[in-house]
Amino acid sequence: MTAAVVLSTMPIIANAGEISAVRAQEAAIDILIGNPYGETVDAVKRSIRKQERVGADDKQCGEDAWKFTISVPPSGDMPQGIKGFLCISRTNGKMLVAGLPFLH
DSSP states (O other), rough: OOHHHHHHHHOSSSTTOOOOHHHHHHHHHHHHHHHTEEEEEEEHHHHHHEEEEETTTOOOTSEEEEEEEEOOOSOOOOOOOEEEEEEEETTOOOOEEEESSOOO
């Protein structure tokens, strides 16, 4: 529920040369879809806890980016769950860096 509230307050139209919040979320979903982050778009959306625009001073992303905070609850296969981040370029929607396991 938190992710929906955060995302709904973000602008749909971004600055010139910058992808929108919606496009950034689509890019993150494309990267995350599959086990363990979710087999469907809705399941992946539930794993996204926060989306924010960050600048080059962000210690995890290191440049202007859309930053996603990801949380997957514990399961039988992964009793510790997953908590981490994903940084998407604000200009082209490509993954910059991630602090998450199981990404290809």
